[in-house]
Amino acid sequence: MKVLKFGGTSVGTPQRMKEVSKLITSDGKPKMVVLSAMSGTTNTLVEISDYLYKKNPEGANTIINRLEQKYIRHAQEIYNTEEWREKTIQFLHEEFDYLRSFTKIHFTSFEEKVILAQGEIMSTNMVTNYLLECGVKTVLLPALDIIRTDKNSEPDFNYIKDKSVTALKENPDYEIYITQGFICRNAYGEIDNLLRGGSDYTACLIGAAIQAEEIQIWTDIDGMHNNDPRVVKHTEPVRQLHFEEAAELAYFGAKILHPTCIQPAKFAGVPVRLLNTMDPEAPGTTINNEFQHGKIKAVAAKEDIVCIQIQSSRMLLAHGFLRKVFEIFESYKTSIDMVCTSEVGVSVTIDNVSQLCNITDELKKYGTVTVDTDMVIICVVGDLHSDNVGFETLACQALKEIPVRMISYGGSNHNISFLVHKEDKVRTMQALSDTLFSM
Numbered sequence: 001m002k003v004l005k006f007g008g009t010s011v012g013t014p015q016r017m018k019e020v021s022k023l024i025t026s027d028g029k030p031k032m033v034v035l036s037a038m039s040g041t042t043n044t045l046v047e048i049s050d051y052l053y054k055k056n057p058e059g060a061n062t063i064i065n066r067l068e069q070k071y072i073r074h075a076q077e078i079y080n081t082e083e084w085r086e087k088t089i090q091f092l093h094e095e096f097d098y099l100r101s102f103t104k105i106h107f108t109s110f111e112e113k114v115i116l117a118q119g120e121i122m123s124t125n126m127v128t129n130y131l132l133e134c135g136v137k138t139v140l141l142p143a144l145d146i147i148r149t150d151k152n153s154e155p156d157f158n159y160i161k162d163k164s165v166t167a168l169k170e171n172p173d174y175e176i177y178i179t180q181g182f183i184c185r186n187a188y189g190e191i192d193n194l195l196r197g198g199s200d201y202t203a204c205l206i207g208a209a210i211q212a213e214e215i216q217i218w219t220d221i222d223g224m225h226n227n228d229p230r231v232v233k234h235t236e237p238v239r240q241l242h243f244e245e246a247a248e249l250a251y252f253g254a255k256i257l258h259p260t261c262i263q264p265a266k267f268a269g270v271p272v273r274l275l276n277t278m279d280p281e282a283p284g285t286t287i288n289n290e291f292q293h294g295k296i297k298a299v300a301a302k303e304d305i306v307c308i309q310i311q312s313s314r315m316l317l318a319h320g321f322l323r324k325v326f327e328i329f330e331s332y333k334t335s336i337d338m339v340c341t342s343e344v345g346v347s348v349t350i351d352n353v354s355q356l357c358n359i360t361d362e363l364k365k366y367g368t369v370t371v372d373t374d375m376v377i378i379c380v381v382g383d384l385h386s387d388n389v390g391f392e393t394l395a396c397q398a399l400k401e402i403p404v405r406m407i408s409y410g411g412s413n414h415n416i417s418f419l420v421h422k423e424d425k426v427r428t429m430q431a432l433s434d435t436l437f438s439m
C-alpha cells in the first residue's frame with residue numbers, strides 16, 4: 001500500500017479537495033491518505049490562541065466567526081447532495097462551538113494544542129464525507145488513536161507501528177484510509193502535535209510503520225528544488241536524492257519537508273516521492289538509497305541561529321575540555337548544529353535559545369564567551385566524497401564577497417555548511433546557485 005500526504009494548499013479550496021479525491025481514487029487501489037489542515041487554518045488557529053493567551057476573548061471570537069463562515073462556504077460548495085452538505089455543516093458548527101468554548105476558560109499551552117488540532121480534524125472530515133458522498137469506500141482513522149510521542153517528545157515508533165497495523169487489519173476492504181497529519185497524543189495521552197509542517201512526519205511514520213510500498217508527499221511545487229525558490233532566482237527541480245541528502249536538506253531548512261520526517265522512511269527503506277498536486281504528471285523528486293556520484297544536489301538555509309564562541313588558551317588543549325563544553329549544552333537539552341575548533345577556541349551553533357543565558361553563564365567558567373545572534377546556516381548538499389576534488393574550492397569561491405563566520409565540512413559525506421549573517425543570506429544562496437548549478 002502507498003501512503004499519500006496532501007499539504008495545506010492541496011486541500012485549500014473545495015476545488016482542490018475534489019481534485020485530491022479524484023487523484024487518490026483514479027486507479028482504484030487501496031491507499032492511506034494523510035491530510036493537513038486547509039492552507040492558512042493552522043496559522044489562524046495560532047492567532048486565536050494568541051488572543052486567548054492575551055485574555056482577549058472578543059478578538060478570538062471575531063477570528064473564529066470569520067473562519068467558520070469560510071468553512072461553511074466551502075461545505076456549501078463541495079457537496080452535491082443536501083444530506084452530506086447538512087451533515088458536514090452540522091459537524092462544522094459543532095467544531096466552531098467547541099473553539100468558542102475556549103474563550104470562556106483559563107487558557108494554557110494544553111488548550112492551545114487542542115485548538116491547533118482542529119484544522120486537521122476538520123479537513124479530514126470534509127474530504128471523508130465527500131468521498132463517501134461519491135460512493136468511495138472510505139474510513140477515517142483518527143491520528144489521535146495512532147500517533148503518539150514518548151516522554152522525550154519523540155515519536156513512539158513501536159506504538160505507532162502496532163496501532164497503524166491493527167487499524168488496517170480491523171478495517172479491511174476499504175479503498176481509502178484517511179488520517180490527520182500533524183496531530184498526535186503525548187506520553188500522557190494529551191493532545192499534542194509534531195510541530196509545524198508535521199504532516200510530512202506523520203506520513204513518513206505511518207509509511208515506515210506499515211512498510212508501505214512508497215510515501216508520496218504531494219504539495220504545490222514540482223519536487224525539491226536545488227535552492228529555495230522563495231529566495232533564489234532560477235531554481236530547478238532535483239529529480240533524485242539519497243535519504244541522507246534529503247534528511248540534511250530538510251533539517252537545514254528546505255521547507256518542502258518537515259525537518260526530521262525523512263528518518264523513519266530511511267530506516268524502513270521506504271522510498272519517498274515529492275509530487276505536485278497542481279501538476280500531477282510532473283516527475284517530482286524521488287528519495288531513495290541511491291547515490292549519484294559526484295553530484296551537488298541543492299542548497300538550503302536555516303535561520304535564527306546563534307553562534308557561541310568559547311576561547312581559552314589555557315584549557316582547550318587539555319583533554320576533556322570539549323566534553324565539558326558539550327555536557328553544558330546537554331544538561332540544558334540544547335542540541336548543537338555546527339562545531340569548529342582551533343587551538344585556542346571552539347565555536348558552536350544552536351537554534352534553540354531558550355536556555356542561552358544559563359548555557360553562557362556556565363561556559364564562562366571555561367573561557368571568554370562571545371555570542372553572535374541573527375545568524376544563518378547555509379548548507380550545500382550532495383555527494384562530497386573526498387574523491388570529488390575541487391568542490392570545496394568552488395563553493396568557497398562563490399562566497400568570495402561574503403563574510404563567512406564558520407565553515408563546517410567533513411562531518412558527513414553529504415554536507416558543507418557556511419554560517420553567515422542574516423543580512424547576507426539571500427546573496428549567499430544566490431551566489432552558491434549561480435556558481436554550483438549554472439554549469
Ligand code: ADP
Pocket residue numbers: 006007008009010036197218219220221223224225226227228229230253254255256257298
Ligand atoms: P505543504 O503545505 O504542502 O506542506 P509547504 O509550504 O510546507 O507545503 O512546502 C512547500 C513549499 O516549500 C514550496 O511552495 C516552496 O515555496 C517551499 N520550499 C522551500 N525550499 C524549497 C525547495 N528547496 N524546494 C521546493 N520547495 C521549497
Ligand code: ASP
Pocket residue numbers: 007008036037042043119181182195196197198199200
Ligand atoms: N497544519 C500544520 C501546519 O500548518 C501541519 C502541516 O501542514 O504539515 O503546520
Ligand code: MG
Pocket residue numbers: 007197200255256257258
Ligand atoms: Mg509542509
